[in-house]
Amino acid sequence: xxxxxxxxxxxxxxxxxxxxxxxxxTEAKTLAGLTVTAQKREEAMQDVPIAITALPExxxxxxxxxxxxxxxxxxxxxxVTSTQSExxxxxxxxxxxxxxxxxxxxxxxxxxxxxxYRPRNGVGFGDLGEIERIEVLKGPQGTVFGKNTSAGVISxxxxxPSYDTTLEGELTIGNYGALGAAASFNTAIGENAAFxxxxxxxxxxxxxxxxxxxxxxxxxxxxxxxxxxVRAQLLLEPTENLDINxxxxxxxxxxxxxxxxTTVRGPTAAIINALVGGVGVAPVADPxxxxxWSNRPTTQDIKDKGVSxxxxxITPWFGGxxxxxxxxxxxxxxxxxxxxxFTAADMIYxxxxxxxxxxxxxxxxxxxxxxxxxxxxxxMVGLFYSDEDLKRHDSYSLGAHYEPYLxxxxxxxxxxxxxxxxxxxxxxxxxxxxxxxxxxGSNFGGLGALDRYDQNSKSVAxxxxxxxxxxxxxxxxxxxxxxxxNKELDSVYSNPNGGLGCGAAMANPARVGAALAARxxxxxxxxxxxxxxxxxxxxxxxxxxxxxxxxxxxxxxKEWSGTLKAAYRWNEHVMGYASAAxxxxxxxxxxxxxxSSNGLSxxxxxxxxxxxxxxxxxxxxxxxxxxxxxxxGGNLLLNATLFHQTYSDFQLNSFLGTSFVVxxxxxxxxxxxxxxxLWQTGLKGLMLQGGLMYADTRYGDDPLPxxxxxxxxxxxxxxxxxxxxxxxxxxxxxxxxxxxGRAHLGAKFSSDYNTGSDLDPEKGQDAYTVVNAxxxxxxxxxxxxxxxxxxxxxxxxxKQVGFDAPLQTGSWNAFLGAxxxxxxxxxxxx
Numbered sequence: 001x002x003x004x005x006x007x008x009x010x011x012x013x014x015x016x017x018x019x020x021x022x023x024x025x026t027e028a029k030t031l032a033g034l035t036v037t038a039q040k041r042e043e044a045m046q047d048v049p050i051a052i053t054a055l056p057e058x059x060x061x062x063x064x065x066x067x068x069x070x071x072x073x074x075x076x077x078x079x080v081t082s083t084q085s086e087x088x089x090x091x092x093x094x095x096x097x098x099x100x101x102x103x104x105x106x107x108x109x110x111x112x113x114x115x116x117y118r119p120r121n122g123v124g125f126g127d128l129g130e131i132e133r134i135e136v137l138k139g140p141q142g143t144v145f146g147k148n149t150s151a152g153v154i155s156x157x158x159x160x161p162s163y164d165t166t167l168e169g170e171l172t173i174g175n176y177g178a179l180g181a182a183a184s185f186n187t188a189i190g191e192n193a194a195f196x197x198x199x200x201x202x203x204x205x206x207x208x209x210x211x212x213x214x215x216x217x218x219x220x221x222x223x224x225x226x227x228x229x230v231r232a233q234l235l236l237e238p239t240e241n242l243d244i245n246x247x248x249x250x251x252x253x254x255x256x257x258x259x260x261x262t263t264v265r266g267p268t269a270a271i272i273n274a275l276v277g278g279v280g281v282a283p284v285a286d287p288x289x290x291x292x293w294s295n296r297p298t299t300q301d302i303k304d305k306g307v308s309x310x311x312x313x314i315t316p317w318f319g320g321x322x323x324x325x326x327x328x329x330x331x332x333x334x335x336x337x338x339x340x341x342f343t344a345a346d347m348i349y350x351x352x353x354x355x356x357x358x359x360x361x362x363x364x365x366x367x368x369x370x371x372x373x374x375x376x377x378x379x380m381v382g383l384f385y386s387d388e389d390l391k392r393h394d395s396y397s398l399g400a401h402y403e404p405y406l407x408x409x410x411x412x413x414x415x416x417x418x419x420x421x422x423x424x425x426x427x428x429x430x431x432x433x434x435x436x437x438x439x440x441g442s443n444f445g446g447l448g449a450l451d452r453y454d455q456n457s458k459s460v461a462x463x464x465x466x467x468x469x470x471x472x473x474x475x476x477x478x479x480x481x482x483x484x485x486n487k488e489l490d491s492v493y494s495n496p497n498g499g500l501g502c503g504a505a506m507a508n509p510a511r512v513g514a515a516l517a518a519r520x521x522x523x524x525x526x527x528x529x530x531x532x533x534x535x536x537x538x539x540x541x542x543x544x545x546x547x548x549x550x551x552x553x554x555x556x557x558k559e560w561s562g563t564l565k566a567a568y569r570w571n572e573h574v575m576g577y578a579s580a581a582x583x584x585x586x587x588x589x590x591x592x593x594x595x596s597s598n599g600l601s602x603x604x605x606x607x608x609x610x611x612x613x614x615x616x617x618x619x620x621x622x623x624x625x626x627x628x629x630x631x632x633g634g635n636l637l638l639n640a641t642l643f644h645q646t647y648s649d650f651q652l653n654s655f656l657g658t659s660f661v662v663x664x665x666x667x668x669x670x671x672x673x674x675x676x677x678l679w680q681t682g683l684k685g686l687m688l689q690g691g692l693m694y695a696d697t698r699y700g701d702d703p704l705p706x707x708x709x710x711x712x713x714x715x716x717x718x719x720x721x722x723x724x725x726x727x728x729x730x731x732x733x734x735x736x737x738x739x740x741g742r743a744h745l746g747a748k749f750s751s752d753y754n755t756g757s758d759l760d761p762e763k764g765q766d767a768y769t770v771v772n773a774x775x776x777x778x779x780x781x782x783x784x785x786x787x788x789x790x791x792x793x794x795x796x797x798x799k800q801v802g803f804d805a806p807l808q809t810g811s812w813n814a815f816l817g818a819x820x821x822x823x824x825x826x827x828x829x830x
Contacts, residue, residue, distance in 0.1 A: 032634030038137050046628045049567040049577035051641045053136040060131050062744035064791050073748045075136050076693035076724045081800040083815050085257050085300045085336040093138050094670045095697030095720025096151035103359050103392050104591035110149035113156045116308050116328040126251050127229045129198045130159040140583025140622045142561035143479035144465050150583035150620045161194035161235040167830045174823020177205040194235045201228040213295040213344030219256050227253040241314040253302040259294045260342040261287035264762050266810025271408045272345045275401045280344040288797045296339035299352035306330035321372030333360035340806050342813050346399030356395035363388040378467040385460050392453040392591050396541030403444045404429035410536045424519045434515040436504035443501025449541040452492040453591045459485040477565040488554045489589045499544030505537045538607040540593035551611050559584045576627045585618035590662045615662045620647045635680040644671040654757040667700030685732040692725045711759040723751040744774040755802045762812040763802030770796050787825045795820035
């Protein structure tokens with residue numbers, strides 16, 4: 001059971017506001033009385049029959065948490081990774097999540113910020129500003145939070161305005177040239193209104209050096225940081241029964257991310273080196289030397305802005321029920337350049353231009369909830385509506401090295417099938433021009449693919465969640481949600497360069513056979529090799545069959561989700577519960593060029609365009625048996641949950657070396673135990689926290705039609721460590737009458753797991769542990785504090801995601817975890 005919160009500072013702050021005689025009693029209430037909003041009403045965490053990790057503000061600050069990715073350090077079973085850009089940031093809980101560079105896929109772990117749902121991977125990840133707390137809810141949460149929460153929810157609650165006038169500031173300097181500044185101002189506006197504004201600017205050099213070859217890339221570092229954010233809130237309380245909170249926020253990130261590092265150097269490296277006339281890829285696979293080869297820019301420009309209004313009105317109806325309205329409008333867009341081949345050769349890339357590389361969401365959402373209570377029943381009914389417009393501009397550009405590289409690689413593969421000397425590989429770079437009959441250098445080049453996707457999604461849901469207090473000890477909770485959704489996608493495909501090489505080969509297969517014969521390929525083998533050669537010439541970005549295609553797709557979904565829970569308080573120390581839940585994740589469309597042998601998504605490798613790129617919804621049946629226990633006068637919490645989750649039609653987005661393909665896996669089962677301890681010890685100022693999760697998450701035994709996924713049946717799922725654990729210790733002590741010292745040490749352990757959706761062993765990650773530390777000294781009245789800190793203190797080396805090096809058979813790359821960073825932070829408050 002997850003309740004990983006190190007509350008020492010929280011307790012200290014409460015104690016500072018109480019009379020000394022009451023301090024001991026306050027400590028006793030601090031942990032047992034922790035409240036959360038996991039069921040969209042304030043409740044004591046120890047009374048909620050859900051596996052929850054609640055991270056309070058002070059622990060977040062001690063641990064250096066700026067965004068949700070950082071928060072994984074504090075939550076067993078939570079894994080957060082990034083790939084081609086920070087846009088592609090994915091959260092997984094208990095080994096379940098969504099992966100891939102595809103905006104058409106919605107998340108298995110929902111992200112909610114101040115009650116507003118963020119629609120996709122990466123959209124909800126960024127500097128979160130002044131965080132009051134983060135609640136991580138594990139297991140399906142669709143009843144209250146809606147679709148796309150089949151694995152859980154990360155709910156972020158920021159600090160609201162208050163009626164005090166305060167000014168807070170923060171200045172940080174660190175290695176890699178890190179420099180950050182943040183400030184907030186809060187004040188009352190009359191007796192019934194308050195205003196709060198927060199702003200931050202952070203910069204840092206890149207973690208990776210880049211060998212750019214002949215360019216045109218100029219940036220010799222990658223993985224840098226350069227963003228600013230502002231968030232303003234206006235609280236209006238015109239009457240004692242009416243509360244209105246208005247929020248506006250804006251974030252900009254203009255950075256360079258992300259290059260891949262070579263983990264396995266394959267035979268194609270020699271071809272690349274020959275093309276660049278030197279070193280075009282890592283001479284030795286040493287990824288943690290953090291030197292990458294990339295001749296094209298990885299510029300990313302991300303803008304995220306939005307406004308929301310939450311209205312809470314204690315009505316005169318139903319015994320003073322509260323009517324809540326949350327209205328929100330959000331606009332998120334990202335432009336990201338990419339060197340697809342991850343080498344210094346000029347092969348395949350995407351320009352950082354809005355016409356060629358753009359993903360944008362515009363979303364309007366409205367939620368109404370009516371919440372009330374009687375002696376016997378806590379009830380809630382609600383309505384949710386969202387209207388989302390998604391645009392994607394996708395492109396592939398082919399450089400001067402693409403044709404000679406592909407030609408040489410294809411002929412080398414063919415020659416390897418026969419005894420040495422049978423196939424003539426002289427001037428191998430000209431082989432594909434011989435196969436097409438076109439002049440060398442004219443088959444591929446320029447803007448190979450330029451596609452447009454416009455998707456609209458409308459969703460309406462009715463929901464209810466009710467707890468019946470059957471006896472003083474027994475609570476029964478019943479929740480139900482009905483969701484109706486419509487998605488419509490218009491896609492336009494084009495090959496601005498005409499796909500000439502591919503078109504010529506398809507028009508005259510006999511010429512391809514003649515080119516093979518001229519190279520000495522035996523006659524018996526030619527018939528089978530001709531379609532394979534054409535397949536290489538007609539990879540998705542060069543396939544002329546896509547040129548001029550337009551498609552319209554539409555899907556409707558009407559689904560039920562719900563939960564049934566029973567919680568029994570055995571005595572003042574122990575509450576046990578059992579729950580069953582049905583979760584739902586929406587189906588959608590693969591926003592990518594898809595082609596196969598038969599024009600169907602289920603087909604094998606081929607060049608026939610697939611018009612129907614839809615995939616069905618994902619469902620989960622989850623069962624939990626848990627206990628929440630409170631000891632030592634409220635100072636010790638011990639919690640545990642047994643869980644068993646069965647997913648059907650699990651949405652797996654797999655990168656197969658040339659494109660991302662969505663597959664529905666018939667079954668995935670995740671089962672295990674989640675345990676945690678939170679102890680406010682008898683030693684004043686010392687707080688200990690620890691959590692251990694065992695999660696056996698495996699694909700079903702059913703065989704899959706795709707040969708690239710042959711390793712999956714019966715295997716442990718990717719990004720699903722069998723064991724994960726977190727632990728932290730925080731100690732605060734006095735320095736004389738006016739000063740206080742504070743020390744924090746935290747660690748996150750993960751056992752080994754595979755980072756690839758196809759489970760290639762080259763993508764495996766060994767067990768590792770990341771350690772963070774912080775040491776500070778400041779004024780007791782919190783006017784100032786200076787902190788020295790380190791993230792990844794031991795400089796642990798680990799991969800975030802491993803992947804096939806595109807077009808480079810026998811080579812693998814990886815996106816790495818961050819190295820050790822350290823620095824000093826000054827905080828002031830007036």
